[in-house]
Amino acid sequence: MSSGSIVRRRWLLAARILILALLVAAAILSGKSASFIYVRALVFLLLGGIATSLMSFSGIEMQTAFAHAAGVRGDREEMLISSLFWESVARNFWMLGVLASTLSFVIALGDRTGNLSTITLAMASSLLAVFYGVILAIICYIPHWKLSREFRNQPPQASGSSETATPKPIVALSAGNIIGYFLFLAIMASMLRKPLLSESWAALQWIAYWPSLLVVLGGTLALVLFVGEAASGSTISLSFAITGLLGSLMGFIQALLGFSATSIEEVALAITFILSSCFAALLGMLLIGAPMEDRSAKAGRTTSQSVFSRLSWYAFPLIAFILMILTFILVVTPITIKA
Amino acid sequence: MNRENPSRPEVDDLFKRLLKDDLPPELENRMRTQFVNLRRSIGLSGRRHAWYSGGILERLFSILEWQSTQVMIRRDVLATLSVFLIVFGGAMHLSGNHSALADSVFLLKMSISIASQVRQTSSMECRVAVPEGKDQFSAYEIRWVAPGKTRIDFEAKDGDRKTRWVSGAVITVADLAKNTQRSARAATQPEDSLFRPVMCCYSPEQLAIHISGRWQLRRYERQAKRELGTFLFIDSGNGASVEMTVDLKTFLPLAIEEHLPNSGQAGTERIIIKQANFCWNQPIAPELMVPGKAARAGALMLESARKEDM
Numbered sequence: 001m002s003s004g005s006i007v008r009r010r011w012l013l014a015a016r017i018l019i020l021a022l023l024v025a026a027a028i029l030s031g032k033s034a035s036f037i038y039v040r041a042l043v044f045l046l047l048g049g050i051a052t053s054l055m056s057f058s059g060i061e062m063q064t065a066f067a068h069a070a071g072v073r074g075d076r077e078e079m080l081i082s083s084l085f086w087e088s089v090a091r092n093f094w095m096l097g098v099l100a101s102t103l104s105f106v107i108a109l110g111d112r113t114g115n116l117s118t119i120t121l122a123m124a125s126s127l128l129a130v131f132y133g134v135i136l137a138i139i140c141y142i143p144h145w146k147l148s149r150e151f152r153n154q155p156p157q158a159s160g161s162s163e164t165a166t167p168k169p170i171v172a173l174s175a176g177n178i179i180g181y182f183l184f185l186a187i188m189a190s191m192l193r194k195p196l197l198s199e200s201w202a203a204l205q206w207i208a209y210w211p212s213l214l215v216v217l218g219g220t221l222a223l224v225l226f227v228g229e230a231a232s233g234s235t236i237s238l239s240f241a242i243t244g245l246l247g248s249l250m251g252f253i254q255a256l257l258g259f260s261a262t263s264i265e266e267v268a269l270a271i272t273f274i275l276s277s278c279f280a281a282l283l284g285m286l287l288i289g290a291p292m293e294d295r296s297a298k299a300g301r302t303t304s305q306s307v308f309s310r311l312s313w314y315a316f317p318l319i320a321f322i323l324m325i326l327t328f329i330l331v332v333t334p335i336t337i338k339a
Numbered sequence: 340m341n342r343e344n345p346s347r348p349e350v351d352d353l354f355k356r357l358l359k360d361d362l363p364p365e366l367e368n369r370m371r372t373q374f375v376n377l378r379r380s381i382g383l384s385g386r387r388h389a390w391y392s393g394g395i396l397e398r399l400f401s402i403l404e405w406q407s408t409q410v411m412i413r414r415d416v417l418a419t420l421s422v423f424l425i426v427f428g429g430a431m432h433l434s435g436n437h438s439a440l441a442d443s444v445f446l447l448k449m450s451i452s453i454a455s456q457v458r459q460t461s462s463m464e465c466r467v468a469v470p471e472g473k474d475q476f477s478a479y480e481i482r483w484v485a486p487g488k489t490r491i492d493f494e495a496k497d498g499d500r501k502t503r504w505v506s507g508a509v510i511t512v513a514d515l516a517k518n519t520q521r522s523a524r525a526a527t528q529p530e531d532s533l534f535r536p537v538m539c540c541y542s543p544e545q546l547a548i549h550i551s552g553r554w555q556l557r558r559y560e561r562q563a564k565r566e567l568g569t570f571l572f573i574d575s576g577n578g579a580s581v582e583m584t585v586d587l588k589t590f591l592p593l594a595i596e597e598h599l600p601n602s603g604q605a606g607t608e609r610i611i612i613k614q615a616n617f618c619w620n621q622p623i624a625p626e627l628m629v630p631g632k633a634a635r636a637g638a639l640m641l642e643s644a645r646k647e648d649m
Contacts, residue, residue, distance in 0.1 A: 110443045115575065116450055116551035206440035211432035218424025225418050264452065265435070268445035272438045331448055334455030337590055 009071070040191075041129035044100045045093060045136060047187045052092040052286060054180025056294035057085050069143035079151045081298055086144035088294050090137040091313050092286065097133015098317035098324075099282045101126050103191055103207065105324055106275055109331070110206035123328055130321055177291070184287070209276035212247050216280040219243030233292025234306045237285045241312030244281020248274045248323050255330055262335050271327050278320040285313065446559050449590075450570070454547040456590040461485045464618040465540045470611055471496050479537045488628045489542055493533055503534060504630045505541075511630035520630065540595070540615050554581055567593070579612060591619045 027036070053062060065082035068074055074082070104126030108119060192203040223239035251273035258266030293309050467479040480492040489505040500515040511522040512531070534541075539549045554572035557580075561568050566588055572581040578600035584593045595615040603609030 106440060109447065110440050112443060112446065112556050115553060115555045116447065116454070119447060202439065206438075206443070209436075209438050209440065211428040211436050214424045214428030214431070218421045218426075218428060221417060221424065222421035225414060225421065264445055264448050265441075267448060268441040269432070269435065269438065271444050272441040273432060275440070331444060332451060334452040335448070335590070336452070336455060336459065337588070 036128060036131070038104075038125055038128040038132070041100045041104060041126075042132055044103075044187060044191055045096050045129065045132050048096040048100070048184060049089060049093050049136065051180050051184035051187060052096065052291070053085070053089055054176050054183065055287070055291040056088055056177070056180075057081075057298075058174060058176050061085060061298075065143075068147055076151065076154050079147055079154065083144055083147040083151055084294065084297055086140050086147065088290070090140035090144060091290065093133050093136035093140060095133075095282060095286050095290070095313060095317050097130045097137070098321050099279070099286065100129035100133070100191070102275060102279050102282065102320065102324060103203070104129055105328075106207050106279070107203050109271075109275075110203065120332055123331070127321075127324070127328075180291075181287070207276060207279055209272050212251070212273045212276035213280050215247050216240070216243045216277055216284065219246065220284060233289055233294075233296055234309055236292060237289030237309045237312045240281045240284035240289055241316035244277050244284075244316060245319060247277030247281070248320065251277060252323065252326065255327075259330075259335065262337060264335060267330065267335070271330060274323055274327055278323060282317060282320060285316070442559075446556050446570075449559065449568070449585075450550055450556055452590050453570075453585055453592065454550045457543045457547045457550070457592070460543050460591070460619050462620055462623050463540075463543050464621060464623065465537075465615055467537050467540060467613060467615045469536045469613050477536075479534075481537060481540060482623050482627060483542050484623050484625075484628055487542065487544075490628055491534060491537060491541075495533075501533060503531070504628070506628075513630065522630070536613055537615075540617075546592070550583075561587075589619070592617055 057065075061081055062085065064074065064078055065085040068079060068082040069086065105123055108122035108126055111119070111122070192207070193201060220236070220239040220243050223242060224235055227235040227239070251270045253270075254273065255267050255270035258264070258270055289309070290313065293306070462485065463481070463483040465479075465481040465483075467481065468476045469479070470476045475496040477496055478494050482490045487505075487507065489503075491503045491505075493501045493503070502513045502515065504511040504513075508524055509522055510524075511520065513520040538545060539553075540546050550572075553575055555575055556570070557573055558571040559568060560571075566586065568585045568587050570583045570585060572583065573579075574581055574597070580598045580600070580603075582596045582598070584595075585591065586593050594617065595613070596611055597613040599610040599612050
């Protein structure tokens with residue numbers, strides 16, 4: 001690398017840091033920054049991002065991906081895995097954002113420590129997790145886009161390139177993957193064990209609504225059996241997304257029927273069903289579907305994640321987020337009776 | 340397996356012909372064994388390779404792909420299990436399965452609906468009793484009509500009577516004992532401590548503000564037979580517990596009882612600090628809402644109500 005390009009690189013880095021500093025300063029000076037700070041969700045997202053990355057990638061692969069993102073060149077196969085890593089991290093942040101939002105929303109709803117104003121404020125604040133998730137996802141997409149472009153521009157190797165190579169066997173869960181799962185469970189537990197006025201693990205009782213969990217689990221199992229291809233994980237994410245969507249829609253219709261019948265009990269049960277279905281489906285996608293497909297893609301059994309899986313990873317959390325906003329509206333809209 | 344690879348019988352024949360005469364029987368057997376093993380490994384290659392080299396999860400899900408007869412039975416079991424899970428989950432939900440979150444949502448939504456319903460009323464009559472010593476209490480009679488006229492008749496335990504009208508920004512107070520009446524703008528008027536105990540039911544708007552802003556939700560009990568519900572709140576201002584009985588047909592409060600903080604706990608007697616009974620959307624004589632002559636009439640009504648209570 002010539003000294004001129006090194007100097008140019010340094011200037012570029014300084015300019016990027018300056019732009020970032022200006023954005024942060026603008027946010028602080030606007031005086032509204034306090035409303036946009038939700039430390040608990042941010043910590044959950046950052047640690048959750050690390051945990052979910054560990055579920056799919058090894059430490060060396062992660063290190064290489066960071067090196068590639070910093071501008072270090074590598075061979076074609078390494079670049080492909082690094083690109084896959086950044087895409088997976090971005091996707092995980094997006095899904096984690098919606099998951100954290102759903103959890104915080106449920107905790108705000110279940111918590112009876114405040115009055116109506118504080119509860120509705122907490123419900124609104126819980127949506128901030130999605131905002132953080134989107135920002136982190138965009139940040140991680142930048143190296144993915146860059147590496148994908150460089151990967152396309154690199155000439156294919158004469159033999160043994162990733163497209164033509166025979167698929168490698170999917171390796172067993174490594175110690176790193178298992179640590180990832182444990183770390184994620186620990187983060188979830190800390191989120192659910194939030195000390196409230198209510199007893200410990202009350203949040204777990206709020207989110208774990210058995211009927212919706214059974215429907216999502218049963219529906220996913222049925223779809224995986226029908227479609228097959230379970231070993232590569234390509235149908236698991238889609239199956240979770242479809243059953244989560246069906247469960248949420250069922251709950252939403254029930255809520256509307258409850259509104260028309262002025263039955264608050266019905267509306268409350270339906271809202272529980274919607275939230276719990278979304279949560280179960282998101283968790284299933286994050287813990288089973290996405291890591292399996294990542295490992296499958298890494299092994300070269302698929303060149304990249306399937307279109308349907310991508311659709312489920314990006315579309316379902318978006319639908320879950322929209323449903324959560326609708327749920328918020330359903331909760332704060334009073335049922336009125338003509339006198 | 341032959342159907343998957345039709346060229347294999349020919350290969351078999353070729354091997355058989357090659358091995359027929361030229362090799363000793365021992366070597367032929369060994370080669371045959373090797374060949375059988377090779378065929379097995381080819382048959383289980385590709386997607387099923389994960390079964391051998393995959394991790395726990397891969398192995399678990401590879402079961403679903405293995406198309407041997409034994410595993411077909413497992414697939415049936417899994418299919419039955421999935422249907423059972425869906426049906427059981429759906430049935431549990433439709434039968435109104437209890438959920439702690441649903442209870443909280445119900446409580447929240449009910450409070451929002453009550454606060455909204457209270458704001459939409461056209462008139463309110465409320466009688467408030469504030470105990471002061473044994474068998475003695477001060478009484479208030481509050482009348483409110485939309486869009487915002489309030490009249491409060493007060494009678495102290497010693498018989499002192501006052502009437503207060505609030506209309507927009509003007510407050511008028513009549514002292515029946517001294518036969519005086521004065522009006523002033525609300526902004527310039529110091530707060531009269533006499534009327535402080537009834538601030539929560541001063542008007543439907545004030546009551547709604549208390550339900551949604553000051554009182555913290557705690558518990559709900561339903562009296563199914565009488566179509567009534569009882570809410571328990573904690574007043575964030577003074578820590579008092581507030582019990583509100585609501586008509587579930589109209590979502591309007593019928594009675595409110597405020598208890599001294601921590602009274603009624605650990606077997607102690609519950610001490611009532613305020614008791615209010617409501618009557619909603621009933622016509623109120625317009626002349627009662629105008630300061631002046633009607634003051635005494637309102638006070639007499641309060642006195643007769645007080646005698647009824649005693």
